[in-house]
Amino acid sequence: MSKKRGSGKNLGKIKGFSIQFLPYSEIRDLNSNERIRKILGIVLGNNILILQGKLKSEEEIRLIGDTMAMIGHVKDFKGIELAVISGNVEKNLVDKMRTEIVKVLSRGDLGAITIIGPATIVKEIKRNPRKIELLLSK
């Protein structure tokens, strides 16, 4: 896997992509517009993004909307594959409360992982509650 950065010009070429890890602290203080811009910037650079934590549900749907608006306008861009896996499976009320307190203190759900990749590279993300499988395009 070679590392290559740049704009959308390399989209679709499986030879050049990288996996980028983004700690939640990188987006914690950004507003929704800035978060989505940052994420799309990474994905358009032919990167698979692994984000610590998760976006708000309204940010997720905005990301989908913005992605749709880019199809046909950015060369070779066909959309994204997106999956969120949460490590917090609360068994009882105490667990639930503990998780909520941690979320408030850390200003985000740090027990979750979000994976976002360009659809030209990530063919499918298979997921169940405890596992994510990334199927890459040939």
Place this chain on the structure above:
Amino acid sequence: MEIKIFRNFFRKIFSNLFNNKKEIKLGFYGPPNAGKTSLANRICKDFTGQEIGAVSKIPHETRSVQFKEKVEIKYKGKTLLFKMIDTPGIATKIDYEDFLKYNMKRKEAKERAKKATQGVIESIKWLDDMDVVVVVLDATENPYNQVNITIIGNLVARKIPVLIVGNKIDLRKADAKKIEAAFPEYDVVGISAKDGKNFEEFYESIFKLAKKI
């Protein structure tokens, strides 16, 4: 979004205050090819004799929001008035090449893909305008699809009552229990929009849903 939540809140208060019998806006949301239009068609046909839109095996057949107003659903002596809103399927990716395998010409496939992307944007814009939503999932598919989770998460954040429907239970591969396991906090009804299986339970759930407004 906050302004819309407040607007809906006050609209609901005034509506209850003057007891207006207004149409309940019932949206059909879900991923492409789950059977949203098939379901909306069956309801409309049952109560108005007319369908809402065309269906097809090719994904993204519905590429713009379509309506049917003044649909009176009757169940066990009770009647509710709905405005049915059938929305294009929400997806995170659309590749025109996927349509080529349905013997579509390249130009036609590109046009369909373009309209489909606009349809997704339109569906998202309409989210705030719904009173209640039926999320239609294909019971033969893995329910842990992020699109399903994102749609439901957004409806909950907007305080819009949700009913999840597992469609296509007439197919052998279908497993509505899997949907129940994926979304344990929500009402899930397994149906077949194609042959009308389990529609009694579906209509009962719709009436329960309308009470949550």
